[in-house]
Amino acid sequence: MVQQLNEPTSPSTPGKLKPDKSHHIHHRFRIHSSHSRLTLFSSLFLAFILLLFFLTFTPPPPPTTAPRRVLGDSWGGSQWERLVSKSARRSSASGHTVLVTGAAGFVGTHVSLALKRRGDGVLGLDNFNRYYDPNLKRARQKLLERAGVFVVDGDINDAALLKKLFDVVPFTHVMHLAAQAGVRYAMQNPGSYVHSNVAGFVNLLEACKSANPQPAIVWASSSSVYGLNSKVPFSEKDRTDQPASLYAATKKAGEEIAHSYNHIYGLSITALRFFTVYGPWGRPDMAYFFFTKDILKGKTITVFESPDGGTVSRDFTYIDDIVKGCLGALDTAKKSTGSGGKKKGSAQFRVFNLGNTSPVPVSDLVAILERLLKVTAKKKVLPMPRNGDVKFTHANISLAHKDLGYRPTIDLETGLRKFVKWYLEFYSSGSNYKKVAW
Template sequence: MAPQLTGAPGPAAVAAVKPQFHHYHHHRLPPRHHHPAPASLLSKLAFWSVCSLSLLLAFLLLSPSSAPVAPHAAPESPRRSLHASPSSTASWGGAAWEKKVRASARVRRPRGHSVLVTGAAGFVGCHAAAALRRRGDGVLGLDNFNDYYDTALKRGRATLLARSGVYVVDGDIGDAELLAKLFDVVPFTHVLHLAAQAGVRHALVDPMSYVRANVAGLVGLLEAARSANPQPAIVWASSSSVYGLNSHVPFSEHDRTDRPASLYAATKKAGEEIAHVYNHIYGLSLTALRFFTVYGPWGRPDMAYFFFTRDILAGRPITVYESAGGSHQTTISRDFTYIDDIVKGCVAALDTAGRSTGSGGKKRGPAPFRTYNLGNTSPVPVTQLVDLLEKLLKVKAVRKVVKMPRNGDVPYTHANVSLAQRELGYRPSTDLQTGLKKFVRWYLEYYHPELAEKQKQHAGSNGKRSRGRNGSSSSAR
């Protein structure tokens, strides 16, 4: 499904076609009225202006909410917003901007949805937005392009979406004014909420970013949605990590989720409880999807399969965790799930989401509240993931095997997807080898086009040779 994004060009080519984004400032200054004023009045005015400006400056510098510490930033670094990337040009508003927003969200098929996709420049977001757009749904993206990982990759994804007619607004889910404006301009039928602070281990480095994006950000989005008219149905990304220390396998939606092993997991679990509140009080239709280690082309560079690939190619050692013992599992394994399967699950969840029932911020009746596992149902040891990468990259990895540190990782994940199968028609169909092959092909084309070309030629000449041996090639005649 997603391969339209799969064979996309690398950073250089993407930059070459980078569209000119138009930015409009939303500050509307009140009209000025000019009256001649006496000199004493003018000097008083000047004095008080200086005082007010100084106070404002002091407030801005000291206010904790306006000056969070940036991820990876040394304490002495200049303060800037955590949400937006340093290159962010986040600004919005104006008639032309609204026109662009409306055009992107315009539905192009009978009974199609109009979907706001948050985190649209993210990995799952870009694939899901592209799939929805391909079938004629109206899609508007929203992303803050933060610098948790390479912003060029995020801009590249947004550029591809722009080419297919999806506009990604550069803005933050924490911006209540922007969200209110978006719901005002477009009567969204659905929200696919994928904007989040991802990554299990990074929570040790920057815990507050998880609280801001996954708790405060979610509440901001739900606040905007419950006040919207009509209220949209919301499908959002929870995580397999909510199962935490649960040892009952495969993980079912009925299993315990009250023992998270990481702050990331705890914020996702908190999100599930918060969602319940908005369903209960305001009648919002809410569906949480527990994703299991999603991988594929245009993936996230902070995930193991991605940086293992990078480091193996560079000849750098990779750290492979093995069980720290004490648990009944001996091998660290993940239920790696291919992006196309996840996208199918997202789309099915949107299609089957019943309506929100509230209006004017008031609940009018019960609304759906659902939770589904979206996994692959087939856990693979991380050591085997490395074996597969070695085979596909044709490079031997330099493995450094260490006991899994207590960094928030859990030893094992395995999804039971029978509920999603029954209610969403979800059937994952890509095994790890097939999915990794597609990832590696994309990775080489994107980062190492010369290597990709070499591999292609090698595969071509091998193909010719083997056809020759079989005597079935037309060139043998």
């Protein structure tokens, strides 16, 4: 049995899209008769009707999607630059200077904290969209601020902002984790995925290739790119040309786009295919998270079974293991070879799976949560809908082990125990949740 793993809880707010300016077409009329005048008036009337139709029926851009700013709804200025520079300052002579996009996200927060703890300079960037509760993102932001990480409130589609950040800080590395996540939500708002995962990624790559020096880039792809591939475990050499969802398609597109920027501009690029990441400070749209919430509230959870009635499994990977893989990729990334947008030599291009390589049936996930929460879940079993989800995921991590020293150590029950402890502490204020003895 399998649960849809990417159930959204609130609409997304991708960056603001500006409508294209209409081309003004000037017509010259030579009026010599009443017939000509009638033609003129008819044309003007038709133009007015078309304009009215355009204004009435053209959908407006999504609300509240403009990049949000810091310090009085604006970025820039001496105070803002001091905050940026201070956050990006290394405390270790051998440390990196890293721009982390999506820094207030689940993985972004953990990676930023780990980098800062070891002495790297870290600057965060996040647009705090409303795909899920932005209050959780703001809570993560406060956690980062206490650790000395400043998170710029802005969008990766804002080219001027990115240029400014690179002008202020000579980043050695970019950890690109910003993206529109989730499988099911792509059926409701496909534009947000193209906007963030394709257009936003291109905008970031443009900033990186024009920077001097060019940073090395590590970014989050997804295990979803394996799509309908039936060979297990999934290897980086397997085909990825059969995506099962638009989300997967945008991540696959990102990998191809990254390859072109590597080839043309000499950018050093590493793609990391994450496998079902979970843990404290996680995403509320993931099954383990909203299962926990609904079980505690006594609500029925919906568990899906595969089309053939079989069990669907996931390669659940604890956040700390993912962080180790991300840092390993940063530390082994070679320098980009271009300068100011011009390639000077071939550059490193890599793709790695980051998983736990121990798939677990989702039914086992539910059973573990029941034991930890000391509550029997109310379950409803339904056929898996055609929403782009897949039956199983299973990572072959031999390449990451060889090149990154990646070795996951946290099993699902241990990881869920840590998550549940965090969840009860974080949401216990004013609640009637049962306290669990640890």
